[in-house]
Amino acid sequence: MFETLPFWVYPLGFLLMLGPLVVLHELGHYLVGRMFGVGAEAFSVGFGKEIAGFTDKRGTRWKLSALPLGGYVQFQGDMNPASQPNAEAPVRKGDFQAATLWQRALIVAAGPAANVLIAIGIFAAFFMIFGNPVAADPAEETVVAAFAEDSPAREAGVQLGDRIVAVEGEETRDFRDISQSIMLYPGRELDITIERDGSTFTVPVVADRVEVSDQFGNKTVIGRIGVQGNLGERVFEPVGPIAAIGMAWQECIETVDLMVTGISQIFTGERSVKELGGPITIAKVSGEQLSLGWLEFTSFAALISLNLAFINLLPIPALDGGHLAFYAVEAIRRKPASPRSQEWAFRTGMALVLALMLFVTVIDLAKLPFFGS
Incomplete structure (x- = not known):
């Protein structure tokens, strides 16, 4: 017989897992943007309707939203939470679009970089505490x-x-x-x-x-x-701090290699799509790891953090990787892509992201016991 847990463990594990990772990811964007003088209109944990929040002295609205499946920073000059620029509005000082190309690239890359640093920090701490x-x-x-x-x-x-x-x-x-x-x-x-x-x-x-x-x-x-x-x-x-960071970096590389191999095998048919997991699977496994103790839960957090970095760096418009792809094109062409092409790319990217979320959620639901096999 398999072990069963009280239902409340799953949402608790999910919130304790995803909440801090999303906050730190978005905080990476926010802090680097602030370093370059870019204003932020909103910092949201979750999507959709605001549940609670406050506005700081800089005019940033910090809020908790109803759908806890991610988060966003909406910088000054952005048309929406996906950071799509508003081509019709004039560029003002403090707008995201007023930053130089390399500054915008660093602001966008700071989110995934924060997730990688979290994983490195967790692995390095383990090596220093327990040894190699x-x-x-x-x-x-x-x-x-x-x-x-x-x-x-x-x-x-x-x-x-x-x-x-x-x-x-x-x-x-x-x-x-x-x-x-x-x-x-x-x-x-x-x-x-x-x-x-x-x-x-x-x-x-x-x-x-x-x-x-x-x-x-x-x-x-x-x-x-x-x-x-x-x-x-x-x-x-025993492992010292410098050696621990190097070993943690190697652990991250090996983990990402495992992820890429597994995903490629799903695309080639070597593995079943049922091995994909969406928010329900993350909630289930988060609760299970939480029940095993903080060591297992923290290890799983490092894995999810690397997953967030990897997914966000995919070159899909509306994700961080999509923005970086546009900046690469801008660097080569010496001018940004046209507003119309950017709009269509963002719409296509958003549709792709939503379709992927729907797909993995359906897979998650199909795994639940009352759906049989």
Whole structure:
């Protein structure tokens, strides 16, 4: 039986997860804009009708809105919360459009950058508090010590005592590297580089598709080749602040690589679209991670923060990446795109974003127990 939680845990986890991440993302935009003298008309957590708010001495309306699925900063001179410029209004001092091109680019990039910094901060804090987990003998872990009952590796010719030195040409330092290099590719033929009796050669192995579930019933499909290494005790090496930041950055790169690989596999049909998650899935998993403790919840927050940065940097008009794409065009052409082309791009981008949100929400609803399978 899977563990069930009280219903209130899910909205609580969702708000505790998304609220701070959205505030810090938008605060990145706001602070860099303020540094360059750009005024802000509104700073909203959520969309839609205002629930509560106040206006500060600078004229910025800080508000909490009804739909808690994001937020926005509406700078002076913006026609709407999507930061679409008002081509008919004259440009005034303090308008977003009055800033130079590089200043506007930095203001837009500051939101995703804030999310990346949050993830780096979380990972770095973990490394400094707990240390870096390393195998007592990493090389020994890559030696095949046993096979599963159904082992694609054994069927392909791998033998006990072989050392797995690389997967798909990527060097493996310990068994964790081997596992992570294989689990992302269920059903795919992988080149496993083996070291045996002083010689090195490559064996093609088709990874099994294995469906695994966590204690809450969340399912995912991973790849396995049915080998076990000489797993020994892991030790935690102390990590200083500078080293922790470097390791945290590497952790972010690896996490984004996993995200990109998973998304590309959905597009190519290697993975089901049911593995996508929208706001309902985020709320569900946030509540579950919250129930496990603050360590798990904070780790999940780092993952969601990187997701927010990645999604916002996609070159879709109405998202930060779309604005940056327009600025790149402006830098090349030495003049901005025409107001009409920008308007159509923003409309198309907004329609695409709304369609994507609707799509993942339908997937979320279809996962709920009362909809069956």
